[in-house]
Amino acid sequence: MMTLHGVDVFLRTPSIPELPKEFGAFTLVLISNRGSRVYPPPVPEMELSDWQQCRYLSDDVVSDAQIDELVLHLTGLGWQWTKCQKLFKIDGDNAFSQPY
Amino acid sequence: MAHQVCLIRGDGVGPELVAGVEVIFKAAKVDIDWIDVEAGLKCVEAGKPIVPEETVAKIKEIGVGLKAPMTTPIGKGSVSPNVTLRKKLDLYACVRPVRSLPGIKTPFDGLDIVIFRENTEDLYTQIEYMATEHVAHSVKIISDSASEQICRAAFEYARANGRKKVVGVHKANIMKIGDGLFLKSFKKVAAEYPDIESWDNIVDNQCMQLVTKWKLYDILVMPNLYGDIVSDLAAGMMGGLGVAPGANYGKKCALFEAVHGSAPKYTGMNKVNPTALLLSATLMLDHLGEHEARVSIEGALEATLNKGIKTYDLGGDATTSGFSEAIASELK
Numbered sequence: 001m002m003t004l005h006g007v008d009v010f011l012r013t014p015s016i017p018e019l020p021k022e023f024g025a026f027t028l029v030l031i032s033n034r035g036s037r038v039y040p041p042p043v044p045e046m047e048l049s050d051w052q053q054c055r056y057l058s059d060d061v062v063s064d065a066q067i068d069e070l071v072l073h074l075t076g077l078g079w080q081w082t083k084c085q086k087l088f089k090i091d092g093d094n095a096f097s098q099p100y
Numbered sequence: 101m102a103h104q105v106c107l108i109r110g111d112g113v114g115p116e117l118v119a120g121v122e123v124i125f126k127a128a129k130v131d132i133d134w135i136d137v138e139a140g141l142k143c144v145e146a147g148k149p150i151v152p153e154e155t156v157a158k159i160k161e162i163g164v165g166l167k168a169p170m171t172t173p174i175g176k177g178s179v180s181p182n183v184t185l186r187k188k189l190d191l192y193a194c195v196r197p198v199r200s201l202p203g204i205k206t207p208f209d210g211l212d213i214v215i216f217r218e219n220t221e222d223l224y225t226q227i228e229y230m231a232t233e234h235v236a237h238s239v240k241i242i243s244d245s246a247s248e249q250i251c252r253a254a255f256e257y258a259r260a261n262g263r264k265k266v267v268g269v270h271k272a273n274i275m276k277i278g279d280g281l282f283l284k285s286f287k288k289v290a291a292e293y294p295d296i297e298s299w300d301n302i303v304d305n306q307c308m309q310l311v312t313k314w315k316l317y318d319i320l321v322m323p324n325l326y327g328d329i330v331s332d333l334a335a336g337m338m339g340g341l342g343v344a345p346g347a348n349y350g351k352k353c354a355l356f357e358a359v360h361g362s363a364p365k366y367t368g369m370n371k372v373n374p375t376a377l378l379l380s381a382t383l384m385l386d387h388l389g390e391h392e393a394r395v396s397i398e399g400a401l402e403a404t405l406n407k408g409i410k411t412y413d414l415g416g417d418a419t420t421s422g423f424s425e426a427i428a429s430e431l432k
Contacts, residue, residue, distance in 0.1 A: 008227075035187070035225025035241070042153075044188050044190060045352070046190040047192070047245055047249070049241075049243045088230060090230060090233060100183065100226070
């Protein structure tokens with residue numbers, strides 16, 4: 001069974017964004033840049049692109065509306081997202097990869 | 101003064117190969133202060149990360165490393181130590197020189213090509229999702245900055261090493277956005293090097309041309325996944341992974357490695373060819389400014405092969421240590 005647990009919000013910003021660590025049921029678990037984790041620290045000494053993958057995740061099953069609220073909240077804070085990808089579990093296993 | 105070099109002895113046959121290189125370097129009187137650092141399966145078995153932070157920090161501090169093959173544990177959540185090192189050290193350029201070696205018969209006489217593989221992005225960012233229960237989605241990232249960086253490294257290498265041609269390899273006829281950006285970056289950088297002949301090829305055509313017109317090519321530069329595939333194809337043309345060296349360069353450090361795996365089934369059998377690690381180590385000597393030592397060791401390797409002394413993968417019966425000692429004896 002496929003269940004919804006979070007969202008990767010890809011933000012267009014040149015530096016590692018300061019984002020809310022919690023929002024509703026979600027926790028900001030990581031930010032990655034070109035597949036390398038840059039939050040939580042340490043930040044690898046790498047060339048950063050201006051595309052940040054920001055992962056908000058919940059242990060519980062969440063609704064589409066909760067995802068919409070989160071993304072709207074980030075937009076309200078002034079962040080420009082260019083892509084959002086919902087994060088699912090299938091039969092309890094993460095159906096998404098982890099960055100390095 | 102001795103050159104300091106971090107040494108990862110690796111998993112599987114790695115330690116045996118390292119021992120062979122040490123014997124040859126000793127015979128060549130190359131003054132290296134090897135600093136052992138940990139990574140690989142042994143770390144995981146000891147409850148540590150596959151590449152401990154202390155290892156990353158030490159390689160950053162020293163600036164140069166030699167790495168024997170390591171094993172990626174099988175199972176959920178396991179990561180490749182090689183990819184981890186490339187990412188944490190920002191080793192953006194994977195350089196794989198392939199050339200004909202005496203005594204190793206292949207259909208590709210006169211092969212002499214250097215492949216530059218972008219090392220930090222493309223599908224290797226491993227950003228993947230199940231979009232539905234039936235559809236997987238992998239994100240391919242190509243940036244102009246990383247593409248320009250690897251193309252510039254290839255053109256700079258051409259200039260520094262007297263090479264005349266650089267070819268950009270892509271699939272921009274199909275992936276017009278991603279590979280299109282790589283191609284645009286290649287053309288932009290190529291324009292800065294009017295003294296170097298350059299053109300671009302589609303990757304499938306490039307593979308065909310590699311095995312039919314290999315003498316036409318000098319330096320190839322390409323995104324990560326194509327580089328992974330084409331460089332192994334080229335290694336096969338050279339005589340196999342047992343003889344193909346590799347180097348990874350970043351802005352602050354360089355890591356030299358045999359590109360084959362740790363061959364765990366041969367562990368302790370004193371059987372595997374040390375040539376790939378040895379030629380990686382001689383690339384390292386060049387990087388350290390020890391050009392004469394590189395030439396003399398590679399000459400000793402060629403003399404050994406010319407005498408018909410070979411390991412099993414090349415049709416011979418020499419052991420790892422026997423082959424290494426034969427090379428060492430050429431240096432004495």
